[in-house]
Amino acid sequence: MNDSDNSINQSLDKALSLLEYFTPETPVRGLSEISRLSAIPKATVYRLLNTFEKNGYLIKVNTEGKQNQYKLGMKFLELGTSASESIELKEVAAPYMRKLRDTINEDVQLAIRNKNQAIYIEKFVSKQPVRLYTKIGKTASLNAGACPRAILSFLSDQEIKEIFKESTFVKYTENTILEEDLLWETIQKSRKTGYTISFGEMEMHTVGIGVPIFDYSKKVIGAVSTAGPDQRFTKEEFPGIIKNIKETAMKISKDMGYRG
Secondary structure, rough: OOOOHHHOOHHHHHHHHHHHHOOOOOOEEHHHHHHHOOOOOOOHHHHHHHHHHHHOEEEEEEEEOEEEEEEEOOHHHHHHHHHHHHHHHHHHHHHHHHHHHHHHHOOOEEEEEEOOOEEEEEEEEEOOOOOOOOOOOEEEEEEOOOHHHHHHHOOHHHHHHHHHHHHHHHOOOOOOOOHHHHHOOOHHHHHOOOOOOEOOOOOOOOOOOOEEOOOOOEEEEEEEEEEEEEOOOOOOOOHHHHHHHHHHHHHHHHHHHOOO
């Protein structure tokens, strides 16, 4: 067994391999058929398929009177739509983010919501000698930092309450906001101003500014932000940076169908 084998869950790997037997040519498969093709005992396949069915990844159907027949469930459509939207947003946002980076000469990042977290899906790095260490694929708690909280702040009140109930927020620094009442205060302020500001919430001595991105249904689908060492974000610089980020976010939103 090599190192890559040691880094994966064998049971989950086995379960996921069963889904590959569902193709456009053969959208419906039977229990016995999958067991034969995969060389996995029928009892094991039965448990795995039922688990997928319980979670919406498979649907049990009757085909020509045959029992224990399955096809892919609606969960894959939901995930596929989400992935498609993320790819589209990244492609739409990239040229605007590059222009913003060149205008303000600071790192520019794009994040989307991933359940109760934010995940960074694009980044354009500035030419500044001192920059923040962030990378594509990094996740962050929705309570902390300008970009994650720009997403959180513009969700519906009900969605925010559910996130508060379900999440264990991360305290990255002594400035990270964890208290619900303080978070609500910042959320209300952000809704009035249209942007969020973070002062050392994820890394000390840094400043971040984030603005939400909306789609055609006026739903927040992500956020664009800039961040850097606090000595470069002076009071004199703030108005221009905020103006540029808000304009960038609005252009991206309009290209995603938003009409205000």
